[in-house]
Amino acid sequence: MTRTIALAGTPLELVERGQGRPLLFLHAGEGLAPERPWLDLLSRRYRVIAPCHPGYGNSPLIDGGGSVDDLAYLYLDLAAELGLDGAVLVGADLGGWIAAEMMVRSSARFSRLVLTAPLGIKLRGRDERDIADIHAMTPAEYLRLAWADARNGDVDYTALPDSELAAIVRGREAFALYGWKPYMHNPRLKRWLHRIDRPTLLLWGAADGIVTPFYGEGWRQEIAGARIDVIPDAGHFPHWEQPEEFVQRLSAFVDGRND
Amino acid sequence: MRVWYFSEMAYHPAWEEGLKRGSLRVVLPNANYDPEIGHRLLNRYLDEFRLCDEVGLDIMVNEHHSTSTCLTISVPMALAVIARETKRARLLSLGNPIANRPDPVRVAEEMAWLDVLSGGRLEMGLVKGAPYEIAPANSNPANLMRRYWEAHDLILKAMSTTDGPFSWEGEFFHYRNVNIWPRPYQQPTPPVWMTGLSPETGRMAAERGHVVGTLLSLSAAGPMFDAYRKRAQELGWTAGPDRFAYAAVVGVGTTREEGLRRANLAADYVRTSVVVAEAFTNPPGYNSLAANIAMLKSGGKRGGFVRDRHGNPVDQRTATIEQLLESGTCFAGTPDDVYNQIKALSDSVGGFGNLLMFGQGGFLDHADTVANITLFAKEVLPRLRELSPESKKTAAVAAQ
Numbered sequence: 001m002t003r004t005i006a007l008a009g010t011p012l013e014l015v016e017r018g019q020g021r022p023l024l025f026l027h028a029g030e031g032l033a034p035e036r037p038w039l040d041l042l043s044r045r046y047r048v049i050a051p052c053h054p055g056y057g058n059s060p061l062i063d064g065g066g067s068v069d070d071l072a073y074l075y076l077d078l079a080a081e082l083g084l085d086g087a088v089l090v091g092a093d094l095g096g097w098i099a100a101e102m103m104v105r106s107s108a109r110f111s112r113l114v115l116t117a118p119l120g121i122k123l124r125g126r127d128e129r130d131i132a133d134i135h136a137m138t139p140a141e142y143l144r145l146a147w148a149d150a151r152n153g154d155v156d157y158t159a160l161p162d163s164e165l166a167a168i169v170r171g172r173e174a175f176a177l178y179g180w181k182p183y184m185h186n187p188r189l190k191r192w193l194h195r196i197d198r199p200t201l202l203l204w205g206a207a208d209g210i211v212t213p214f215y216g217e218g219w220r221q222e223i224a225g226a227r228i229d230v231i232p233d234a235g236h237f238p239h240w241e242q243p244e245e246f247v248q249r250l251s252a253f254v255d256g257r258n259d
Numbered sequence: 260m261r262v263w264y265f266s267e268m269a270y271h272p273a274w275e276e277g278l279k280r281g282s283l284r285v286v287l288p289n290a291n292y293d294p295e296i297g298h299r300l301l302n303r304y305l306d307e308f309r310l311c312d313e314v315g316l317d318i319m320v321n322e323h324h325s326t327s328t329c330l331t332i333s334v335p336m337a338l339a340v341i342a343r344e345t346k347r348a349r350l351l352s353l354g355n356p357i358a359n360r361p362d363p364v365r366v367a368e369e370m371a372w373l374d375v376l377s378g379g380r381l382e383m384g385l386v387k388g389a390p391y392e393i394a395p396a397n398s399n400p401a402n403l404m405r406r407y408w409e410a411h412d413l414i415l416k417a418m419s420t421t422d423g424p425f426s427w428e429g430e431f432f433h434y435r436n437v438n439i440w441p442r443p444y445q446q447p448t449p450p451v452w453m454t455g456l457s458p459e460t461g462r463m464a465a466e467r468g469h470v471v472g473t474l475l476s477l478s479a480a481g482p483m484f485d486a487y488r489k490r491a492q493e494l495g496w497t498a499g500p501d502r503f504a505y506a507a508v509v510g511v512g513t514t515r516e517e518g519l520r521r522a523n524l525a526a527d528y529v530r531t532s533v534v535v536a537e538a539f540t541n542p543p544g545y546n547s548l549a550a551n552i553a554m555l556k557s558g559g560k561r562g563g564f565v566r567d568r569h570g571n572p573v574d575q576r577t578a579t580i581e582q583l584l585e586s587g588t589c590f591a592g593t594p595d596d597v598y599n600q601i602k603a604l605s606d607s608v609g610g611f612g613n614l615l616m617f618g619q620g621g622f623l624d625h626a627d628t629v630a631n632i633t634l635f636a637k638e639v640l641p642r643l644r645e646l647s648p649e650s651k652k653t654a655a656v657a658a659q
Contacts, residue, residue, distance in 0.1 A: 064405070065402055065430065135394075135538060135542060135543075136394065136538050136539070137538050138536075138537050138538055157555040157556065157558070158555070158556055158557070160555075162552055162556075165551075165552045165555050165556065166548060166552055168555070169543075169548055169551040169552060169555070170548065172543040172544075173401045173543045173544040174401070175543065176399065176400055176401040176542065176543035176544055177399065177401035177402060177544070180398075180399035180400070180401065181397055181398075181399055
């Protein structure tokens with residue numbers, strides 16, 4: 001089911017599916033794509049709550065602008081509003097960055113953290129790029145870097161209705177708003193990742209050319225007890241390219257230990 | 260009509276390599292630039308600006324970054340030189356890309372300083388900038404116009420406030436003590452210009468009484484000027500031709516063939532300006548939602564700013580001089596031809612009082628440029644002045 005709620009004075013569109021342990025899924029910069037299989041697969045095991053970030057879908061930007069900080073506070077408010085307790089927090093790409101920003105502020109409502117190829121931190125020197133510059137490449141180059149099989153990410157835009165195209169365009173604009181400068185990261189975030197005090201799984205696509213498994217290793221080192229799991233035949237969006245494998249590894253982690 | 264001579268001060272020796280690589284901007288390494296040739300070209304272009312002052316033309320300067328199409332990276336630097344070398348010409352900065360400038364108060368200071376230096380000859384364009392300027396400036400395109408308007412308001416307040424310091428705590432810019440010295444020569448500020456292609460820009464400019472200019476596109480000029488006049492009327496004043504500017508490539512000769520030849524060479528500016536690596540042509544948020552939807556639906560095809568009289572896009576890279584004449588991008592031929600073309604176009608859009616004359620571009624060499632400037636000033640300019648006599652500042656009411 002999809003509904004729009006008012007939260008912190010801003011409308012927020014939510015997809016909710018399934019029963020059981022709550023799982024808050026924060027989508028990638030590409031958008032939520034609720035018609036794709038991973039939310040359904042997750043909802044067979046969990047009560048999935050998946051908001052459209054402000055600027056995406058039918059969620060307007062917060063005050064016409066906003067930052068990743070705003071999104072982190074918004075979703076902490078959402079967790080409180082829904083009374084989540086012991087929830088699983090999952091974030092992919094941009095969503096992973098937001099999830100980390102939430103957890104360094106408060107992990108109180110969450111029991112597990114799953115970060116799928118998160119953006120958000122700076123690892124190497126000032127003249128070394130950690131995150132591929134998606135705004136400096138052609139669509140073909142982007143597909144090659146972001147997908148294990150470029151065909152999986154290729155969309156025929158000419159076949160889509162205007163309403164979907166509008167959502168895609170607004171989503172791209174929002175993604176730029178949140179991550180243009182500093183490019184897709186918060187220079188101060190890495191400094192505080194030690195505050196993440198919940199079991200954490202980093203899921204990575206072996207063929208990710210946007211943020212490589214090396215970048216994932218940097219995350220792992222900053223979060224106590226975190227482990228990294230690399231999914232073959234997947235690029236930057238393993239939940240999209242290998243949804244079954246993604247859900248299987250996530251649930252093995254989430255359900256494989258006691259809280 | 261006032262005529263503002265303009266050259267992008269191109270580094271055309273690198274164009275062949277840029278065309279081969281598919282981008283004259285952003286990603287063309289500056290190994291393709293020879294400092295010695297650049298030194299000679301810059302000085303030559305500045306000589307040509309000085310000539311304009313001697314023959315009665317006004318002067319316009321713009322800036323671009325990371326590009327072989329334009330050596331001017333700072334309007335205030337170029338105008339500082341030109342201000343000292345000229346005595347009479349008005350000096351149009353068109354302009355400062357203020358949404359890409361981290362420090363609007365610095366812009367206000369530089370513009371005020373130029374106005375003082377030139378004895379009040381400055382006209383001040385505050386522009387959005389082209390999409391491929393986003394990457395060199397690394398400014399966020401998703402909130403570009405919010406930043407533009409905040410910078411615009413701050414610059415004008417900094418220039419016109421005489422009882423400062425004042426503080427500014429906005430969405431993008433933060434100062435505790437704004438109090439610029441020197442303040443501008445013209446009070447409260449030099450005339451302000453904007454540029455654009457849309458009726459919305461026309462309305463926004465009308466609400467502030469600014470001059471609005473449009474580039475090389477007849478099909479955009481009409482609707483934008485109409486929107487301006489309508490909005491001014493709603494606000495209780497009548498916008499005269501002095502509020503409107505139209506930019507075109509101009510080639511004039513003693514024979515029609517010579518004028519066409521000069522325009523055709525200068526028009527390489529139009530043909531090369533759109534050759535940019537695809538990634539930098541449409542940063543997210545720069546273009547409107549509707550324009551982006553149309554682009555996706557068409558499979559990613561982009562239209563340039565040149566359109567024919569029916570509004571259909573003309574492929575600028577290969578446009579012939581005939582197509583560019585037809586689209587209102589070029590005025591070319593004998594002095595009579597050029598005068599008639601300008602008058603016809605001006606009449607068709609309700610009258611503009613400012614012609615921005617691309618009188619040099621690309622491979623049009625110094626001798627041809629001098630001849631183009633001189634002949635235009637002697638044979639065409641006096642008739643254009645008569646066509647619309649010294650403009651009244653019709654926006655004086657609006658600006659109050």
